[in-house]
Amino acid sequence: MPEKTCPVRETQPQFAEVQDAEVVIAATRHWLTRAVIGLNLCPFAKAVHVKGQIRYVVSAARDREGVMLDLERELQWLADADPQAVDTTLLIVPGALRDFHDYNDALFFAERMLRQKRLEGALQIASFHPDYQFEGAGPDDAENYTNRSPYPILHLLRESSIDRAVEAFPEAEAIFERNEALMRQMGVAGYHAWMAQSADADEGKHDDAPGGADDMHGPAQG
Secondary structure (H helix, E strand, O other): OOEEEOOOOOOOOOHHHHHHHHHHHHHHHHHHHHHHHOOOOOOOHHHHHHOOOEEEEEOOOOOHHHHHHHHHHHHHHHHHOOOOOOOEEEEEOOOOOOOHHHHHHHHHHHHHHHHHOOOEOOEEEEEEOOOOOOOOOOOOOHHHHHHOOOOOEEEEEEHHHHHHHHHHOOOHHHHHHHHHHHHHHHHHHHHHHHHHOOOOOOOOOOOOOOOOOOOOOOOOOO
16 A cells, blocks of 8 residues: 555644644545546556655645755655665655745755755656646646646655666657647646546556546656
């Protein structure tokens, strides 16, 4: 089973906070299985999901400083962990960075932290946000939904896993263009209708996915 920690604070959380964290994780898992895997937005995500190698961490932070403390902890945790047990971490931030501009500012400090901890080249940080907007895209453009998640997320990945994935998937550079085309084909309304449906029993195999998303097998990468 994927590892769940909620929240990351050292103090013992209250029961209501644990319940809230479980709701956050459930929504994140639905997004992962329905969008990321179900629409094949990342061909490498299914393997780590099926193997239970994804660590879900719900941050209790209420500001950027708190998020950075949690990020520092999780970067070191993943760096020290056995890659066969945990390949990747989703640091989910339901209580902070809801403004996309604030989130972008936090990414600058996140990358700086990666360098300061001498983890650049070992780990990488990918970004997802409810209001994600690519440079040059309008706020309502469908292609933004390739990186839109239920909550702000800092996705911590191992560089070694990325390298293996690229070797196994030689056309990896075409994924972004394919995803943009798929989102434009679906449209915003179509995407929301897709996400409103529950995930299939096998958590990710959606043969009816638009754009040929039934081909979802790949190397162990999230």
